[in-house]
Amino acid sequence: MKPELKLPGIAYGGDYNPEQWPEEVWAEDMRLMREAGVTMVSVGIFSWALLEPAEGEYDFSRMDKILDLLHENGIAADLATPTAAPPAWFFRKYPEALPVDRDGRRLSYGSRQTFCPSSPAYRRAALRITRAIADRYVGHPALAMWHVHNEYGCHNAECYCDTSAEAFRGWLRSRYADLAALNEAWGTTFWSQWYYDWDEILPPRATGAVPNPTHQLDWRRFCSDELLSLYVAERDVLRAAAPSIPATTNFMVMYNFDALDYWRWAPELDVLSNDHYLQSADPESQIDIAISGDLMRSLAGGPWLLMEHSTGAVNWQPVNRAKGPGELRRNALGHVARGADGIAYFQWRAAKAGAEQWHSAMLPHAGTDSRIWRDVVALGADLKALAEVRGSTGVAEVAIVWDWDARWAVELPSQPSEQVRFQDLVRAWYEPLWRAGVAVDFVRPDADLSRYRVVLAPSLYLVDDAGAANLTAFAERGGTLAVGFHSGAVDENCHVRLGGYPGAFREALGVRTDELFPLLPGESVGLSGGGTGTLWSERVRLSGAESIASYTSGPLTGVPAVTRNSLGAGATWYVATLPDPETLAALLDRIRAEAGVAPVRETVPGVEAVLRRGGDADYLFLINHTDAAAEVTVASDATELLTGKQAPGSVTVPAGETVVVREPRGV
Incomplete structure (x- = not known):
C-alpha cells in the first residue's frame, strides 16, 4: 500500500x-x-x-x-x-x-x-x-x-554530452541485449548506419540530414x-x-x-x-x-x-x-x-x-x-x-487513447505532413465531447477497456501488436472503436506496417488505403452530406466496411472519407480526414448515440457539466463560461454545496460562475 x-x-x-x-x-x-x-x-x-x-x-x-x-x-x-x-x-x-x-x-x-x-x-x-x-x-x-x-524535464529533458551518450548505450543494451537486435530494430541497413560496436552509438546530435527515426524515438x-x-x-x-x-x-x-x-x-x-x-x-x-x-x-x-x-x-x-x-x-x-x-x-x-x-x-x-x-x-x-x-472520482463511458510513444513518433521529421500534431488531433476530437458534456477518460492502447462503451484513437500513428489487438478485441466484444487517420501505420520500432494503411487496424476497420494525400495549409476537401475536411486525405478502398461520407472535391472525389464496419459484436469507424468542427461533432454524436453514451447533464452551450462520484452521493459541477445565466435540471433532493441552499429539481448558474450540487445516491 x-x-x-x-x-x-x-x-x-x-x-x-x-x-x-x-x-x-x-x-x-x-x-x-x-x-x-x-x-x-x-x-x-x-x-x-x-x-x-x-x-x-x-x-x-x-x-x-x-x-x-x-x-x-x-x-x-x-x-x-x-x-x-x-x-x-x-x-x-x-x-x-x-x-x-x-x-x-x-x-x-x-x-x-x-x-x-x-x-x-x-x-x-x-x-x-x-x-x-x-x-x-x-x-x-x-x-x-x-x-x-x-x-x-522542464528545461533539461535532453543532454547530448559524452556522459549521456554512455548512459544511452547502457539503456540500449538493456533494451536490445545485442547489436544484431538493435540494428534490426533501427533499420540500420538504410544509409549505411549499421553499428558494429556499442561505442559507435551516439545521441541523435545535430547532423547533416534527417536522423534515424527509431534512434530518435529510443532517445526520447x-x-x-x-x-x-x-x-x-x-x-x-x-x-x-x-x-x-x-x-x-x-x-x-x-x-x-x-x-x-x-x-x-x-x-x-x-x-x-x-x-x-x-x-x-x-x-x-x-x-x-x-x-x-x-x-x-x-x-x-x-x-x-x-x-x-x-x-x-x-x-x-x-x-x-x-x-x-x-x-x-x-x-x-x-x-x-x-x-x-x-x-x-x-x-x-x-x-x-x-x-x-x-x-x-x-x-x-x-x-x-x-x-x-x-x-x-x-x-x-x-x-x-x-x-x-x-x-470521489469521475465516471466515464468514453475513453481516448493517449500514448507518448505515438505522440513522439508522429512528430518526428520526414512525415507525410509536418502539420499533423498529436495534441491538436486529440483536442479536435475531445472538444465536441466536452461541449456535449460527455465524460472522458484517457487510456493506454493496452489498458483494460471493459468499463467503456466507446474508445477513440484520434492519433495512434505508432502502436505495437498487443495494443492493436487489445483495441480490436474491445470492438469484437461489443464496443465501438473509432480511429483517426495515419493511425496504426508503424510498429513500436517505427517500421511501416506493410500491405496498405491503416496498418495494424486495416482488417478491424474493413478498409485499405494504398496512397496518402495530405493537404496543404489552407487547403480543404468537400465531404458528402456537407462539411469539409482539412489536413489530410487518403485513397480508401472498402474491404468490408460501408462508406458514411466521401470526398466531393479534389483528386479523391467519390472516395470514402468516413467508414463504418461491423466487427464481432461491436463496430469500428475510420475517419480519413480532419472534418470541420461541426461535422466532426455530428459524427461523434452519432457514434456515441449508437453506443448508448449520454451526456453527464443536458446544458446550454458554454455551461460545463462534470460529475464526481462519491460513496453515497454524486457531485455535479456546473461551470458557466458564458455571459448569461443558465438553468440546469438536478435531482429533487439536491443541495448546492457552495451556498448550502436546497436545490429541488433545478439550479441557476449565474454568468461566469460555478455551482456545485450534491445529489444523494443510494448505496
Missing part, C-alpha cells in the same frame, strides 16, 4: 518561498494564509544554495524556523528536495555536470535545471542533500508530504527513463527514512510539454501532482484545463493534486494575459471537478526580484487591496465548503 496524504478536505495553498523575504514578513504570511484558508504549502523547492552553502556543509536554521512557524499556524508542509536548482559552487567544482545541447554547446549555470540528468556528480550531490533533509525533518509535525525535485524513451531514475532514487531515500510519508513530484500535463512518458512515471508516485498553466493565445483555455484534468485523473486512477497554476498572468509567454472576472475561480474549480483533491498556486507571495518577478501569485505585488487577493480568499472558502468531495 502506498502512503496517503493525510489532510482533511481539499488541500489549498501554493509554493512558499520565505527565503526571498526578511523574517519580519513571515508573521504576516502566516496571518494572511489563515485568512485565505491555506492548509498546505510547498517549501524548499529552490533552496539548495541556502541549505548547503558549501559541499557537505548544511545550514538548516532558516528551514527549521519556517517549518516550526507553519506547524504553529496549522499549515502542513509539502517539503521539497531542492535538487531542481543546484548552486553555483556545485558547477564550479563539477563543470562536467552542465548539460550539452544538440549542437554540442555546453550550457552555463545561472538559471534552474542546468544539469545533465546522467551526471554521476549531480546524482551523488542530489542524493546527499535529500538524505540530509530526510534525516533532519523526518519527525517534524508539519511534514505531510515529500515534494521530490520540481518539474522534471531513454531521456524520460533517465529522469525517472533520478526521481526514484530520491524517493527511495525519503521512503527509507519515512515510510508513512507520501512522495510526489509535479507533472506538467499541459498543451506544450511532451518530454516525459507519464504512463511510466505514474506508478512510481505515491500521490500524483500536476502543474497546469493557461496559454494566453487560447480563446477557450478551459478546454485545455479539462483535457489536462481528465488525463491526470486517468494517470492517477482517481483523485490527484494540482500543485501549480496561476492566479493571473504568467511571465514566460509572448504576451502574458491577466485572468478575467471569475476566471480564477472557474479555473480552480474546473480542476477540482475533474479529480483534483488539492489546489495550489505558484506562488504564495509575488516575487520582487528574479526571473519570475512578473508571475502572478496568491498575494500579488498590490497586496491585499486587489481583486486577486479577494478571489484567493473567496476560493479558500469555496474549497472548505467542498470538503466532502475529497476522494
